[in-house]
Amino acid sequence: MVSATFRFYDGLGDFLPRARRGREFSTSCAREATVKHMIEALGVPHTEVELVLVNGESSGFGHLLREGDRVAAYPSFGAIDVAPLQRLRTWPEGRQRFVADAHLGGLARLLRMAGYDTLYDNHYHDDEIERIAREQGRVLLTRDRDLLKRRTVELGCYLHALEPSAQLRELVARLRLGAGMRPFSLCLHCNLPLRAVAKAEVRDRLPPRVADTHEEFTTCEACNRVYWKGS
Structure with missing residues (x-):
């Protein structure tokens, strides 16, 4: 010893x-x-x-x-430049993509709302989450410290906060996500890009009050949900 x-x-x-x-x-x-x-x-x-x-x-x-x-x-230094010291990992260039464990459904929804590609399924087991993170180069989000200790997990974040909006603020600060937000560009349910559509194309799927007061709409081609400001 x-x-x-x-x-x-x-x-x-x-x-x-x-x-x-x-x-x-x-x-x-x-x-x-x-x-x-x-x-x-x-x-x-x-x-x-x-x-x-x-x-x-x-x-x-x-x-x-x-x-x-x-x-x-x-821990992370955020935007502080610590060169020439040796950082222990290199974060991928461009927008981060995430996979959230089964207990972070609220955070996953908020990340999608902000435009960040986030995989989530409350039936994911730990081995599957680990595999997805490794094979797709996604940041693993969890409150399970043992999951983050797995040898093959390269990029991960432990969320200290318990409430989803506080978790989002924590993650935005740590990974400096603010500048890359693209609000309401992804389906909250499917995590796929939304497509702008004319009102006439979706009028039959709109509540009467919404059809009378809104002109701009997007839709998810996978689940056919329609979104508008305030939806």
Whole structure:
């Protein structure tokens, strides 16, 4: 066994027992234990860690811990440029796509409303969510820290908030999603692009009051739902 000292900053402390939050603490580590192994053994999913310093120097997850090592782990820095330090993952260029676990239906709906491609089915099991995230390069959204600790999960976000609108605000801040929003461009049910249609094309599917007061409509070609401002 070797002994190393750890310090988890900002929101990473939420994954720790209260006695270990906001302070350094020493713990025993198995020989040949890596930084990643110990971070997750202490309760923090690797997806939540953006930067690691070992003895004051930028380090990857694969660093083998030695006696007396001092490890500092940091969450996402948002828009702050931390170059030339080594970020632990590279986020894909362009708009992020998501897959949400079975407990985040409200968040999935809000993300679709904001125009973000988000797969969700309350029958998804963990293995299927993991596979979709891996094969399609989607960001896995969950409140299950054990799911995020799976080895093949590269991009994931743990949602600390419980209420969907608060979860959306949390995610927008972490991944800087605000500039990429395209409100009401996706079907809330099918997650497919909406098509603009003339009123005449959908009049027979409109409530009388809506037909009298609205002129702009979109429809989903998969489920035939019609949307209008305020719908």
